[in-house]
Amino acid sequence: MKNDKNSKTKVLIADDEPLIRQDIKEILTEAGYEVVGEARDGYHALELARTTYPELLVFDIKMPNINGLEAAEEIQIALNKRIPAVILTAYNQPELIEKAGEIGAFAFLTKPVKPQDLIASIETAKHRIKELEHLRDDISDLKEKLEIRKLTEKAKGIIMKKLSLDEPEAMHYLQKKSMDDRLPIKKVAEAILKEMG
Known part of the structure; x- marks a missing residue:
């Protein structure tokens, strides 16, 4: 056993x-x-x-x-x-x-x-807690992605307005700045909001 x-x-x-x-x-x-x-x-x-x-x-x-x-x-x-x-x-x-x-x-x-009932219940409990932990991680990841998306959208709006760019050009500007500065797009968006917003 x-x-x-x-x-x-x-x-x-x-x-x-x-x-x-x-x-x-x-x-x-x-x-x-x-x-x-x-x-x-x-x-x-x-x-x-x-x-x-x-x-x-x-x-x-x-x-x-x-x-x-x-x-x-x-x-x-x-x-x-x-x-x-x-x-x-x-x-x-x-x-x-x-x-x-x-x-x-x-x-x-x-x-x-009964021993088999106790062990089965424990294994089920362990499995469920792992599922809950994975769900929490997924929710956390989704929240982070949503936050990045919101920041990116705000920064894109500011870039479009300040630099007279359309939406695809503003997004390209953000992506290029992210690559050139070697920073995550979230950091670039935050910097743009701070500087230009």
């Missing part, structure tokens, strides 16, 4: 029942995950997360002090990072499932947990 692709995934476990924590640790260790901490409650999980920097959370929902949902949310805030969470519960209550979704839990399993 050991899987080398999981060997670098650092997992933090939180459950107030020591035997369940031990079972989960064994399942994860056998599957090749690195268990970086075992917490007895949500507060302890938050403390451990600050020093172990987990990449995945496997938390019981009902724990003393801070429950698993609140702890998962607090950890994501404290580490300023979206961390996939698999939430375990002995209770199958719709409001808990809804709250788990709100905090970004990627899986919700009812105890007792």
Whole structure:
């Protein structure tokens, strides 16, 4: 059952029942995950997360002090990072499932947990977080391209007006200046807006 692709995934476990924590640790260790901490409650999980920097959370929902949902949310805030969470519960209550979704839990399993269900949920959670990261990167790239486009359009408008050029000529002017000055077109457009605008 050991899987080398999981060997670098650092997992933090939180459950107030020591035997369940031990079972989960064994399942994860056998599957090749690195268990970086075992917490007895949500507060302890938050403390451990600050020093172990987990990449995945496997938390019981009902724990003393801070429950698993609140702890998962607090950890994501404290580490300023979206961390996939698999939430375990002995209770199958719709409001808990809804709250788990709100905090970004990627899986919700009812105890007792079968090893294959836990591993499948973890792999799904890891895959989804990667998809979200790619989407965030794509959005960031699109925002950058849109900003460049807006700056270029403004600079082109100024060039057309100040140098009496038509649109293709103004664009050619920008591109040539970018190549001649060995600067990205964004920097050239910003300079034109500053100097001529």
